[in-house]
Amino acid sequence: xxxxxxLDTLRxxxxxxxxxxxxxxxxxxxHDEPDLAVDxxxxxxxxxxxxxxxxEKDLITLKExxxxxxxxxxxxxxxxxxxxxxxxxxxxxxxxxFLAPLSLQILMENAIKHNIISKKRPLxxxxxxxxxxxxxxxxxxxxxxxxxxxxxxxxxxxxxxYEILTNKEVxxxxxxxxxxxxxxxxRIKKYESSNH
Numbered sequence: 001x002x003x004x005x006x007l008d009t010l011r012x013x014x015x016x017x018x019x020x021x022x023x024x025x026x027x028x029x030x031h032d033e034p035d036l037a038v039d040x041x042x043x044x045x046x047x048x049x050x051x052x053x054x055x056e057k058d059l060i061t062l063k064e065x066x067x068x069x070x071x072x073x074x075x076x077x078x079x080x081x082x083x084x085x086x087x088x089x090x091x092x093x094x095x096x097x098f099l100a101p102l103s104l105q106i107l108m109e110n111a112i113k114h115n116i117i118s119k120k121r122p123l124x125x126x127x128x129x130x131x132x133x134x135x136x137x138x139x140x141x142x143x144x145x146x147x148x149x150x151x152x153x154x155x156x157x158x159x160x161x162y163e164i165l166t167n168k169e170v171x172x173x174x175x176x177x178x179x180x181x182x183x184x185x186x187r188i189k190k191y192e193s194s195n196h
Contacts, residue, residue, distance in 0.1 A: 019044075019048070021079065022040075022044050022075055022079075025040070025075070025078055025079045026040055026041065026044070029078065036078065039074075040074075040075065040078055043071045043072075043074045043075055044075060046068075046071040047068060047071045047072050047075065050067075050068040050071070051068075051102065054101040054102070055101075057101055058100070058101075058161075058165060059098040059099065059100065059101070059165065059186060060098065060099065060100075060101045061095065061096055061097070061098055062090065062094060062095050062096070062097050062098070062099055062135070062185065063095035063096065065099060065101065065102075065103070065104050066088060066090070066095070066104070066127075068105065069086070069088075069104050069105065069108070072105055072108070073086050076108075076112070080117050080123070082119075082122065083117050083118055083119055083122045083123065084112075084117055084122060084123050084125075085122060085123070085124045085125070086108070086124075086125045086126075086127075087124075087125075087126055087127070088126070088127035088128065089126075089127075089128050089129075090127065090128070090129060091129065094129055094133070094185065096187075097133075097135075097185035097186060097187050098185070098186040098187070098188065099135065099183055099184075099185060099186065100158060100161040100162060100165060100183075103158050103161075103183055104127065104137065106154040106155075106157070106158060107137045107154075107155075107158070107181055108125055109154065110154050110155065111123060111125055111139040111179065114143055114144060114179075115139065115140075115141070115142050115143060115144065115179075116142045116143070116144055121142050123139060123140065123142070124139060124140050125137070125138070125139045126138050126139070129185075130182060133185060133187075134168075134182050134183060134184050134185050135182065135183040135184075135185050136180065136181070136182050137180070137181045137182075137183065138178050138179070138180050138181075139178065139179050140177060140178060141174055141175075141176070141177060141178055141179050155172060155181075158170055158181075158183070159172075162183070162184060165186070166184055166186055168184035169184075170182065170183060170184070
């Protein structure tokens with residue numbers, strides 16, 4: 001019961017702040033590009049519906065999470081244009097693995113918050129598999145000169161949820177070129193959050 005209470009608290013912390021940025025983007029395009037604004041609202045609705053639907057779940061398949069990220073990517077492309085890119089190279093067999101919900105979105109938000117995104121220095125996010133069968137989320141490192149105030153809640157939230165859900169550790173490090181996060185991919189045949 002104590003573990004479940006801790007997990008519930010952590011889940012409730014997952015409150016993406018992308019909504020504010022998305023509404024600002026929408027207000028900037030609604031007058032000049034109404035058709036694009038309609039598409040934007042539909043994608044925003046899809047992302048937010050996903051957040052509400054999975055809010056109570058402890059784990060979600062990678063396939064479901066990537067589906068949401070595709071809609072989220074559309075919002076980011078409208079906001080940043082060609083200054084932002086995202087790609088993933090995940091074998092079909094790994095899509096049925098599980099991870100903590102919204103982990104990928106939080107990591108993308110984190111990359112956007114802390115890095116320069118410009119025509120000369122586009123931000124590139126890549127998701128791939130490690131040799132150990134876990135998920136590597138990587139972005140090119142081009143930190144803003146003025147440090148962005150951060151509670152570090154996003155990364156800590158992901159780490160804490162994984163500590164409760166699995167005995168595997170979330171690995172975070174940076175080198176000269178990249179910021180890297182390895183998320184353990186949990187492989188179980190059947191998962192029902194109601195049993196946990």
